[in-house]
Amino acid sequence: MTTDGDTLATGYDVMLLDLDGTVYQGPRPIPGVAEVLRGLRGRGTAVRFVTNNASRGPGDVAQTLRGMEIDTTTDEVSTSAQAAARVLAERLPAGAKVLVVGAPALEDEVTAVGLRPVREAAGAAAVVQGHWTGTGWEHLAEGSIAIRAGAFWVACNADVTLPTERGLLPGNGSMVAALKAATGAEPVVAGKPEAPLFHIATLSAGASKPLVVGDRLDTDIAGAVTAAMHSLLVLTGVSTPADVLAATPAERPTYLASSLDALDQPADELVPSPQKGWQVDVDHALLASSKGSEDAYELLRALCHEAWQSGITAVEPRDDEAAAALAELGLTRPA
The missing domain is CATH 3.30.300.290 (GMP Synthetase; Chain A, domain 3)
Structure with a gap:
């Protein structure tokens, strides 16, 4: 690794890193990532792993990363569930009931901000919806009842698909679409490509100059543009060279590289x-x-x-x- 003070990484005080397609692919870390992250920490650059996945808590994500020999702590993980809970806490009084359409990990985040997670629509001041493989008709039905009754609706993310080893499967956005169709309402989205998740992750690091790093134009890079942050697109995941050539202004990265190793290259060499x-x-x-x-x-x-x-x-x-x-x-x- 270089120690050149003009590398891309040295221009920023926190790296907001996507996970799947950027740090790892399925169950395996992308080659060289662990070394790059050790170098960042050695130079005093903060790291935050920023994920739209609301079905797992930060501790579980950190444990998975450590199992890949990627050093991390729970406080370095920022999830869309945390961002959604923060949005709710800013809107609702303490102790308000929030109907959770999602995983137990999402309930935990609602509790952590002083709100009361429930699974039935009666008395719910808000609905929060995140990806969970256990979501069924009965959960969507309760959400529909609450939203139609005027509950504030927050979606952790609107990703229509979820990348897996078996291919693209229905993501939270597909379930959100079902409630849109049933209610005619639109949720506030807390995760990528909206700004709250990026701002919360930056704040948690006490940083002021973040760089968003990801593999998807429609979530990572679009989110960086929305949040007015610089971004690096790496081509180790979903988006392809053909995709980036055709990118709209709302999805164009500041920097472009093959992989996360580019953080150790001069910044001006990575600009399109x-x-x-x-x-x-x-x-x-x-x-x-x-x-x-x-x-x-x-x-x-x-x-x-x-x-x-x-x-x-x-x-x-x-x-x-x-x-x-x-x-x-x-x-x-x-x-």
Whole structure:
């Protein structure tokens, strides 16, 4: 690892790290992540693991990370359940009943902010909804009754799908959609891509200059834009080079890299911008040619710079080096 004072990480006082696709993939840590995190802590940079998953408490998440040999403590984990509970506490008087449509871990967060979790609609001042594999019709029915009666409704997140080893499965957003259809109401969303989770995580670290790091444009990066924070998109998870080329202004990262190792690289090298090693011309497509570089991610940054200005996302290589780099990025097929 470098000790250069001009690396990306040294420009920020806390890293707000997504988990699945950024720190680990399924049950395995992404190679090199543990070393990067040790380096951050060694330089005094705070770390917060920021997750939309509301079904597990911070202690359980921290234990999972330690099982992957990633050092962490419970107070370094910020969940959408905590953010939702904070939103509720700011709105409701102490001791108010909150109908929980979600996991026992969500009940614990409601209790922690001085509110009373319940499972029946009668007397509920609010409804809080988070992902839980145990959610069934009866839970949705109670939520519908409470919302129709005027209860304040908070969703931990609105992720329609949940990535698993078996593929994408229904996420909390799918269950939220059911209550939207049943009530005609819209919830306040506490988790990504809304701002509360990011602000709460930053506050918990006593920090003022956060960097959001994640693998999804629609949650991590969009959330950073909403919260007016800088962001790093890593391509170790959901979003692809093709996705980032086509990203709208609301989903464009400040920095772009292949993996979390980029935190030890100079910040200015990671900004989507013209690159010394590549030529990109704009015509009917983005026409790419090498000027001495074979780094596919340098090319991707140059392509994003032009695509975001022109709106053109089709790419064509002008030489063998560009063809190989584009194939590595999945933007064209190998010859």
